[in-house]
Amino acid sequence: MKIRFERTGGFAGISTSVLLDTDTMPQNESEQLSAMCNNMNFFSLPSKPDTKSGAADLFRYKITVESKDGKHTVETTDLSVTPGLENFVNYLSDKAQKK
Amino acid sequence: MLCIVPPHLLREIISRGDPAMKKWAINTITLSEQVRMTRQVFVADKIMSVLQQKERRIYDAKNKTTLPGKLVRMEGDASNGDPAADEAYNGAGWTYDLYKDVYGRNSVDDKGMKLDSTVHYSEKYDNAFWNGNQMVYGDGDGKIFDRFTKAIDVIGHELTHGVTQYTAKLEYQDQSGALNEHISDVFGSIVKQYSMKQNAKQADWLIGQGLFTPKIHGVALRSMKAPGTAYDDPLIGKDPQPGTMQDYNDTTEDNGGVHINSGIPNRAFYLIASDIGGYSWEKAGKIWYKTLDLLNVNSNFEDMASCTLEAAGILFGSGSEQESVKKGWDGVGVPVKK
Numbered sequence: 393m394k395i396r397f398e399r400t401g402g403f404a405g406i407s408t409s410v411l412l413d414t415d416t417m418p419q420n421e422s423e424q425l426s427a428m429c430n431n432m433n434f435f436s437l438p439s440k441p442d443t444k445s446g447a448a449d450l451f452r453y454k455i456t457v458e459s460k461d462g463k464h465t466v467e468t469t470d471l472s473v474t475p476g477l478e479n480f481v482n483y484l485s486d487k488a489q490k491k
Numbered sequence: 492m493l494c495i496v497p498p499h500l501l502r503e504i505i506s507r508g509d510p511a512m513k514k515w516a517i518n519t520i521t522l523s524e525q526v527r528m529t530r531q532v533f534v535a536d537k538i539m540s541v542l543q544q545k546e547r548r549i550y551d552a553k554n555k556t557t558l559p560g561k562l563v564r565m566e567g568d569a570s571n572g573d574p575a576a577d578e579a580y581n582g583a584g585w586t587y588d589l590y591k592d593v594y595g596r597n598s599v600d601d602k603g604m605k606l607d608s609t610v611h612y613s614e615k616y617d618n619a620f621w622n623g624n625q626m627v628y629g630d631g632d633g634k635i636f637d638r639f640t641k642a643i644d645v646i647g648h649e650l651t652h653g654v655t656q657y658t659a660k661l662e663y664q665d666q667s668g669a670l671n672e673h674i675s676d677v678f679g680s681i682v683k684q685y686s687m688k689q690n691a692k693q694a695d696w697l698i699g700q701g702l703f704t705p706k707i708h709g710v711a712l713r714s715m716k717a718p719g720t721a722y723d724d725p726l727i728g729k730d731p732q733p734g735t736m737q738d739y740n741d742t743t744e745d746n747g748g749v750h751i752n753s754g755i756p757n758r759a760f761y762l763i764a765s766d767i768g769g770y771s772w773e774k775a776g777k778i779w780y781k782t783l784d785l786l787n788v789n790s791n792f793e794d795m796a797s798c799t800l801e802a803a804g805i806l807f808g809s810g811s812e813q814e815s816v817k818k819g820w821d822g823v824g825v826p827v828k829k
């Protein structure tokens with residue numbers, strides 16, 4: 393499974409990104425990641441976020457997951473992220489920061 | 492007591508007296524004017540507007556993402572000892588005062604809306620935003636960013652997104668989005684200048700000065716005076732802002748580069764405020780504030796240029812201010828149409 397994460401926008405307008413491949417990471421981490429994707433039903437999440445009028449400087453997150461089940465991209469923001477997806481976004485943001 | 496104190500003096504007490512005096516004067520003025528049965532509506536409006544004061548509320552998200560979080564400070568309360576809460580409170584106060592005292596605007600919606608801010612949003616959160624109702628500030632990750640309340644212009648910037656939401660309603664995409672960002676940077680910088688009593692020459696024209704940790708090679712997030720020069724660091728790259736139309740960045744990221752291309756109108760404002768001289772909140776700021784009434788949701792940079800020229804004409808006639816406006820937009824390569 394390959395995961396591409398991009399964070400754009402925000403007050404500073406500084407983007408970060410990270411590319412993860414479960415084949416090249418420790419087994420326990422790769423299992424944890426696969427479980428996270430399954431639990432939130434990533435492949436059935438809506439691709440585009442609801443936009444809230446008037447809001448500004450939100451981070452915009454774009455996550456693409458590619459696996460044997462296919463390829464799916466989800467875009468979300470700080471205000472439209474769901475609790476399940478939020479854990480995933482936090483995990484990936486942390487990876488992008490440590491990169 | 493009823494008819495002894497003349498109404499004009501009562502109004503004076505309402506606007507300047509301590510709370511007890513105010514209450515007494517309001518009761519008195521209402522009664523005495525009712526006795527006369529004249530201009531009741533006018534007086535009622537006047538009293539209402541006098542009663543509308545700034546009302547700040549600071550919340551602590553305690554590193555979660557549920558808004559607004561726990562209420563930690565209300566208007567008039569003493570500090571709770573948290574620097575982030577203090578900065579959010581004081582910065583919102585300066586911003587309210589600038590809009591009220593200089594532009595005659597009563598809060599974000601011009602109807603005395605409460606100013607709500609949440610600090611300690613999420614964990615290691617490198618951002619601040621306006622959610623359509625309130626301001627939200629992160630603590631920063633500590634490696635690249637310090638907490639976002641540290642720069643007062645960030646606070647003025649976020650609150651101004653609220654003002655734009657209630658006025659020009661600029662769509663947050665491409666050029667209208669870059670103008671939305673630009674207007675927030677303009678009044679953010681003006682709030683800083685106003686709080687420090689700096690004129691256009693003394694001001695640093697930086698946005699987010701002090702937000703980077705000492706490890707990052709950069710002075711701020713943006714420079715209105717010299718877009719593209721605020722930072723250059725191996726970890727975060729180089730400040731991508733253009734300062735002229737020639738270098739306009741046609742990107743799809745960041746809602747079409749709203750935080751990037753805002754550098755162009757930002758520099759135009761710096762040029763215009765510097766050319767006019769003096770305190771930038773006085774003339775240039777008033778022109779920009781008036782322009783909010785003239786723009787629409789889809790306005791682009793050229794519309795902005797012609798609207799600021801029109802606003803300068805409305806406020807100051809066809810004089811040196813309009814000349815400064817023209818020169819400024821010329822300086823960044825945006826044509827000014829009549």
Ligand SMILES: [Zn+2]
Pocket residue numbers: 403448449648652672675
């Ligand atoms: Zn903004």
